[in-house]
Amino acid sequence: xxxxxxxxxxxxxxxxxxxxxxxxxxxxxxxxxxxxxxxxxxxxxxxxxxxxxxxxxxxxxxxxxxxxxxxxxxxxxxxxxxxxxxxxxxxxxxxxxxxxxxxxxxxxxxxxxxxxxxxxxxxxxxxxxxxxxxxxxxxxxxxxxxxxxxxxxxxxxxxxxxxxxxxxxxxxxxxxxxxxxxxxxxxxxxxxxxxxxxxxxxxxxxxxxxxxxxxx
Numbered sequence: 001x002x003x004x005x006x007x008x009x010x011x012x013x014x015x016x017x018x019x020x021x022x023x024x025x026x027x028x029x030x031x032x033x034x035x036x037x038x039x040x041x042x043x044x045x046x047x048x049x050x051x052x053x054x055x056x057x058x059x060x061x062x063x064x065x066x067x068x069x070x071x072x073x074x075x076x077x078x079x080x081x082x083x084x085x086x087x088x089x090x091x092x093x094x095x096x097x098x099x100x101x102x103x104x105x106x107x108x109x110x111x112x113x114x115x116x117x118x119x120x121x122x123x124x125x126x127x128x129x130x131x132x133x134x135x136x137x138x139x140x141x142x143x144x145x146x147x148x149x150x151x152x153x154x155x156x157x158x159x160x161x162x163x164x165x166x167x168x169x170x171x172x173x174x175x176x177x178x179x180x181x182x183x184x185x186x187x188x189x190x191x192x193x194x195x196x197x198x199x200x201x202x203x204x205x206x207x208x209x210x211x212x213x214x215x216x
Contacts, residue, residue, distance in 0.1 A: 009086070013075045016095045023102035024068050031060055031109030055174035056118035059181035060108050063122050066188045066196075067105065067129075070151065071098050073196055077147070078140045087139050097132040101125055116166070119177045123162060126155045147195040154191065158184035 035053045079086060108121035133152035158180055165176050189196060
């Protein structure tokens with residue numbers, strides 16, 4: 001029994017989403033373990049260690065959720081909902097970048113107690129996503145507005161703010177970077193709400209034009 005092309009694409013997208021979900025789950029588990037585990041091998045929770053790792057953990061979670069949600073919606077939007085021919089190799093390109101980004105998230109979760117390393121990993125994630133967003137926009141939405149273009153703009157603004165905070169010497173950097181991560185994710189959902197939570201006409205496959213297609 002042979003599968004039609006639409007079914008093959010659907011199965012490929014589902015496989016990629018499952019792989020990404022596994023790595024994201026490992027990243028969350030690693031982050032929780034790193035936050036609560038006593039580095040000296042003891043079983044008691046260290047309140048000071050929890051407090052010192054809290055900003056990085058909150059920033060990690062607030063970054064991870066929209067990235068995981070957005071990846072799944074991007075795959076659905078570009079390969080299952082969108083009509084027309086998909087560029088050859090686009091799905092493999094998306095998978096490669098998403099897997100790399102999930103690696104940054106895992107590294108961010110693993111390094112919660114290493115000072116600023118978690119934020120450096122999240123910064124590398126944003127930079128990677130900016131580049132991917134620009135290329136993905138050219139592949140999938142060359143003549144219209146798109147969610148990936150909006151993601152790139154949001155990440156550029158957040159990245160510049162974070163860079164200025166890192167470059168300026170003061171003690172409360174992790175807390176300020178945590179606030180930037182929270183605001184970035186809130187702005188992401190606010191600006192791209194219809195993309196993350198599409199209306200019924202989009203869910204049923206009825207394409208619209210202009211900003212209705214691309215605004216989240």
